[in-house]
Amino acid sequence: MRQFTAVVNPASGGSSGAATLLPLARLLREAGADLETEYSNSLEHARSVARAAGERGRTVLAVGGDGMAGCVGGALSGTDAVLGLVPAGRGNDFARALGLPTEPGALADVLLNGPPRKVDTIEVESAFHDRTAVLGSVYAGVDALANRHANTSRLLRGAASYYAGGLRAVVTWRPVNYRITVDGTLYERRGYTVVAANSGYYGFGRLVAPSARVDDGLLDVVVIRHAPKRLFFTMMNELKTGAHISRPQVEILRGTEVRVETDRPVPYGADGEVDATLPMTARVLPGALNVLA
Known part of the structure; x- marks a missing residue:
């Protein structure tokens, strides 16, 4: 027992x-x-x-x-x-x-x-070279800002806090120039967010990375590039089902290590907590955790 x-x-x-x-x-x-x-x-x-x-x-x-x-x-x-x-x-x-x-x-x-099941975790290294492990995803950009707003909301709870936080974040957002290095290959993109996903879900059930698996030894790196804000709101709704990945503004990269840098200070978070600023490096730790599932 x-x-x-x-x-x-x-x-x-x-x-x-x-x-x-x-x-x-x-x-x-x-x-x-x-x-x-x-x-x-x-x-x-x-x-x-x-x-x-x-x-x-x-x-x-x-x-x-x-x-x-x-x-x-x-x-x-x-x-x-x-x-x-x-x-x-x-x-x-x-x-x-x-x-x-x-x-x-x-x-x-x-x-x-x-029975315990072995799943991957993510090691996150901050700009100060502090390292910590998390489970689901690391996200940098407008979604981190939205999550910060949701976490600090005193009037709204559950899904409502995420929708309100997302609205507030997108309305005030200015596009960022990202430098994304995945397993040594550099990608320069201008846009809204970069998500290094171990789990497919984040932000209250949004299916941001439909092909992500918690035990495949890889991170799905979802990049949402610049688009008119009205289109971004449409994509926010499409995140419920994963339909956003068919959009030309959405790019999915895969690898074991991703480093994200930007041309101005941008917040990033992990597993619902936002308390850091880019740059950061995320590495998959294959089969590092035993979980009952």
């Missing part, structure tokens, strides 16, 4: 991560599993708790949204520890890519009985 340590974001998605965990915890304990709960007060605290639990041989549950999943999963990347996801945030995009259920009974069955 597995032993679990739940690392909880107590305010995930504008509600309580603890409330999401409660019915699941009852099912796990009724099945005979040991469960301890730790509440995080910061992402760094969550990383520390996750590493300590993993070193004790416990299965670590990330209870929250993509920020918590990326934080805890990144902390366990490259170790023998096992990650379980309890989706309790706004987007839950990495859980969506894994096909995880949200109903407590079905999710409890996955956590109790599902």
Whole structure:
């Protein structure tokens, strides 16, 4: 029987991560599993708790949204520890890519009985050469700005916060000259954003990289080049289904390492958290994480 340590974001998605965990915890304990709960007060605290639990041989549950999943999963990347996801945030995009259920009974069955699956992670190196691992994607440009607006919204939650954040970001956006180096080959593009995707989904269920797979050892690098803003709004809607990739303004590159530089300061984010400015380098770490799925 597995032993679990739940690392909880107590305010995930504008509600309580603890409330999401409660019915699941009852099912796990009724099945005979040991469960301890730790509440995080910061992402760094969550990383520390996750590493300590993993070193004790416990299965670590990330209870929250993509920020918590990326934080805890990144902390366990490259170790023998096992990650379980309890989706309790706004987007839950990495859980969506894994096909995880949200109903407590079905999710409890996955956590109790599902075999660990090896998936890739992304190592992100900042301009200051700090390195951290994340799960889903790294994005630089208008989407990072939109995500920042969504995260700081006090009036809107869920999909509404992403739509409002996207509208605000696009209206104020000025095109950027990107220098994108993929496995040593330089591409110079002018446009809206560059996404290095391990998972196909980001930004509350948007299928930004339909061909991305979490276990193929590659990053799908999605480049959305300059276009009239009215067309960009159309493409935002097409992101729901992945139809945007047929547009001539959308280019998909693939590789194991991507470096993104720009001609002016541009924010970038990863797994729902935005707190850095380009340049950055993203590298795939093949099969670096064990996750229950």
